[in-house]
Amino acid sequence: MGDLGRQVGEGRMSEITYLEGIRQALFDEMERDPSVFCIGEDIGAFGGAFKVTEGLAAKFGDERVIDSPISEIGIVGAAAGAAHMGMRPVVEMQFIDFIANAYDILTNYVATARYRAFLPCPMVVRGPSGGYVRGGPFHSQNPEAGFIHTPGLKVVYPSTVADAYGLMKSAIRDEDCVLFFEHKYLYRRIKGELPAGDGAVPIGKARVAREGKDLSIITYAATVWKALEAAEQLEREDGLSVEVLDLRSLAPLDDEAIQATVRKTNRVLVVHEDTRTGGIAGEITARISESSFAWLDAPIMRVTAHDIPLPYAPQLEDFVLPQTSDVVRAARWVAAY
Amino acid sequence: MGDLGRQVGEGRMSEITYLEGIRQALFDEMERDPSVFCIGEDIGAFGGAFKVTEGLAAKFGDERVIDSPISEIGIVGAAAGAAHMGMRPVVEMQFIDFIANAYDILTNYVATARYRAFLPCPMVVRGPSGGYVRGGPFHSQNPEAGFIHTPGLKVVYPSTVADAYGLMKSAIRDEDCVLFFEHKYLYRRIKGELPAGDGAVPIGKARVAREGKDLSIITYAATVWKALEAAEQLEREDGLSVEVLDLRSLAPLDDEAIQATVRKTNRVLVVHEDTRTGGIAGEITARISESSFAWLDAPIMRVTAHDIPLPYAPQLEDFVLPQTSDVVRAARWVAAY
């Protein structure tokens, strides 16, 4: 193992951050498989706007950690072409918000390559996502809804260090294109240990982040932590036993895990940071309604951001985004229904 | 009124097609308001790939019916700039599928202009949408889900001649950006009369396309006609009384009308041509669950396309898209629940 490997490797038994988990996965996969390479803006010697790729260029060279022009269409398209030829590209969006620029080539070209042309297109598009960081309307987005809607793409959005690490490994190894959303609020706030062994986390499997019996909160990414906070408070103050399901994979969704928790608690709150209308909570609600209507003792309710471009001032951002107190209030309502 | 006006005008009391309804609305609005102009690929003398703008250049001149380069970002951005300055641009996507190329500028620039910068951005983006026409994966799309998810945009998708005409008028007059999806299967298949008078149809109001009491089908665009066919068959063969709600507006959704029909029939089928996961049916399901759970006698079920890039061969396209027989079968299931 090289420098980075040792550096982070040493930390394996101790705690590393969410961000380091991603970096370590990139490192491990690049070392394992010479066809893995990274491309993106400022990701080389500079290590990226958030330093996720720091140290990779020094270890693997400029040719495998490519500083690109400011061209989201260009780098996604180029990744697809390289992927067809057997490479395993990992594309960084400097902020995930700019994935909007590549919407055509991702949804029309990449997503359909296997189906319409039997062309393999194994690639990862990753980038810092999400709010709670005073980033304003163009550095805080959660664009998952537009992509879970696209057959042919996979979407993951981890909330823990082990998942950040393990899902990145699986994403790079996947035979299709995986969008890997990284929550920038969690980058340096969440710490954890990497598991012994390979540690790959399968795509498509949710995680029970907390067991409970009275109510299920289904969520992912940063709001997993808000849900856990709320669950503790509800236990403490109301004696409510709340189960928290961390989806981790948004496409495909883990229908089994969703059904299991719904049929266990019979009450569901779906929580996400994304705006409400057209967000993934609707899809989850529909799936539960279709599969488990008979098990529901209360309406499935959603706690989400307001349908508003995310404003930048803390007072406004906090108002628009869902907070722990919102989850608490909503959970009480559903539990009491 | 000019040539086109007379030509179509004469037809007012008789039947015109859905496509002619759109053209007539463009004509009437361009005549009423000199700030209205059209921009798009091949829309001038040629009249557009589907001839929606035929005759407009001859009447209003090249400067108000602008043939653009193949630049979806360019024309949407230019429309926004012109709209800021008081113009009322109507942008044609040659096929609505290519709206994906303008996803960034539409969702990030146009949709947020009023909120973040108090800049008015009254404009329409319109184009032929939808399948059932053997158009293959890139000439058949229903991209509404990606846009109803974007606060700041409005989305309409008419199914009748009067709505095509009346919603286009409202879209052009709206102070914000309206995406106007036109179903190309309906262009020449649907005929109807224009109402006397102005005929503008308000954005945000659904339409009860058929009254019923046993079951509600909530849908829009081409599948309105499939739902109506199914309703007739169900009435004839099963004695079922099916209500069909044509949403017409997808953003904003008409929550009142949705609630009214759900609380009337207590059984709901949501039908759309778009793919299933992340489609708008999920959002509708969630809204019903939240507002009217207590009124539901059966799970809300969805009839949608399969989650597959739309294939081109008739045998495959018909398999992937929802058909009238699917609606019938699903309605029986929900009614019998």
Add this chain to the structure above:
Amino acid sequence: MGSRRQATGGARQDAVAVERRTRNKGAAARPSALLSREQKLELYYWMRLTRTLEERLVALYRQTKVVGGLFRSLGQEADAVGSCFALERRDIMSPLIRNMGAMLVKGAAPLEILRQYMAKGDSPTRGRELNIHFGDLDRGFIGQISPLGDMVPVMAGVTLSFKMRGQDRVGLVYVGDGATSTGAFHEGINLAAVQKCPLVVIVESNQYAYSTPTWKQTAAKQMVDKAVGYGVQGLQADGNDVLAVYDVTKAAVDHARSGGGVTLVELITYRRKGHAEHDNQSYVPDGEIEWWAANNDPIDRYHGVLLKELGFTAPELDAVDARVRDEVDAATELAEQSPFPEPHDALQGVYADPAAETPLWFREGTRAAVERNERAEGWGTWDAKSGKGA
């Protein structure tokens, strides 16, 4: 539009001027001079095959056996064939709608194309994609998608992989004059230029994009001018002179192969048919098409060159024509017999894993939703009296 009409007409003169420029090169320096007699005849074969096959497709289209639109490359056969002929087998090419000739050169079979157009189940895409939207990495071509320009960044990536792996391979991508206006073209060629990818970008100046003449597409005087803005080599040739096309593309391919990076090649030609078969070309100035048909047909021209300059005989060329007719006849017969796709095949292969989608709950025989939902009592039956399923 009067003066602009002349501008369009002016393309004739440009074409001639450019032709002269290309032909003036000393014959010895021309790569086409090194082509064998067989290869020279092959060029004729591919062009003739392109035209005859397209004519057959027109007949099938009129019999409504073609599903969807039909796109012709009439008058552009030299552009497609001559350029692709400059590639090696291991090189990768990405065609556009008017590059059926290039696909044939790369090994696409008339039978495949016929099956595609007829949406047959044994067509290369099994009925999933239209017309010539298909590819084969083994034979070295990648199928296009409809959104214009997207193949340029994709080919930037294909050739980036060649560079990264030190493979002696070159990529070639076609883009219409209209499609140069897309952001994808710009981002793709720029990225390839910076990375010095071994890529040839062929801009096909056929004067129109659907109904839109080039002067409404760009204010640039000529497409080749765009090369300088990307810092790449720019070359231009008469796209209706198959040997000139071969020569210019070969130069670009050699440049790429020797590490020189990207070349933008402008081929000047003319689209004699409408955008697709349904297009009546009402927007074309009177006489323009006829002029090109009479004076600048690429097959006629090469036919003449073969006879007058390169020492071929009329019977030799007639034999090629006959062979082409036979091949197209045989392929048509087979294609007509091909089965249509099985509906359920639609479910296969959206992802590698899962390998297939499941049919949705409302489809006959699929009762997953019913079985999952305990309380479900009826399926497909309805008792009007009780208001419940039986």
Add this chain to the structure above:
Amino acid sequence: MGSRRQATGGARQDAVAVERRTRNKGAAARPSALLSREQKLELYYWMRLTRTLEERLVALYRQTKVVGGLFRSLGQEADAVGSCFALERRDIMSPLIRNMGAMLVKGAAPLEILRQYMAKGDSPTRGRELNIHFGDLDRGFIGQISPLGDMVPVMAGVTLSFKMRGQDRVGLVYVGDGATSTGAFHEGINLAAVQKCPLVVIVESNQYAYSTPTWKQTAAKQMVDKAVGYGVQGLQADGNDVLAVYDVTKAAVDHARSGGGVTLVELITYRRKGHAEHDNQSYVPDGEIEWWAANNDPIDRYHGVLLKELGFTAPELDAVDARVRDEVDAATELAEQSPFPEPHDALQGVYADPAAETPLWFREGTRAAVERNERAEGWGTWDAKSGKGA
């Protein structure tokens, strides 16, 4: 990267060469020669105000009073100020992150900028958008958004409207050297070129895009080369010579105003600070920043020109410095007193109609969902024994 370092260093020489080129024009022909004494001093005032205000922002940033990042234009003040100074009041300008100077010229007040950076409720965007992302149509500038390149098509449309209405107005849009790689830039400038919109596109060649040097951004030898690919006038000037910047922009503005259409103006300058305040510029070759600070600071240079060539006195310039300090002090005091936004203001104005969003159901005091759902029995209470709400 050794040789490339020299390439970056080479920009120094280029800058000097270009400067010479611009300055060599006969003084009489230079528009700046026609500026009044007051106007010449004004140029100095705007540059000084830009720098002093940014320095104040740095102080506030260190006091953590700035919310989010801080973006400097140190060393680029001449580029922003000199170019915008060539516009009339009725013209519309769209700035980028390093064009605070241009915004000041167009009438943006230091107080507004301070309030924006501090996310105050009475800032121009009421706390909705960052830093200098704001505009005012009355004063003639439109606020940028983060996705790079998007303002180019928007300004194409703004100027298209001028043309359609026969208004005697011009538009000016700034784009970074890095942002020329975006599809939006390409589609926007191309559309404007075809439509002969009265638009000036200023490419700011400040050698970097975040950490990325220009040679990784484009293979073009110089940004002005891109003009030819769009068929528009291309001009270039020393971006650190405020009079040269004014001259070249004025020429472009006059060209636009007289119906000549688009000009691409390349201004050669240098970004002396990091991309944002947090960026340590580790990627910059040793000595490069220092060279520019010592030898090519635009304010120092203009200060010298004012004293040595244009007959101003040191006390006159000192008075401007003092005035600027006072103005920035006063604005800072006011801005600090400004209130933060009211949370509920977030709900206003996503659409014209409806004028406001409603708070979601789970927010205190908003029981819409409860009231709608008849069977709802409890709110906010929970009886652990019965397992039901009270």
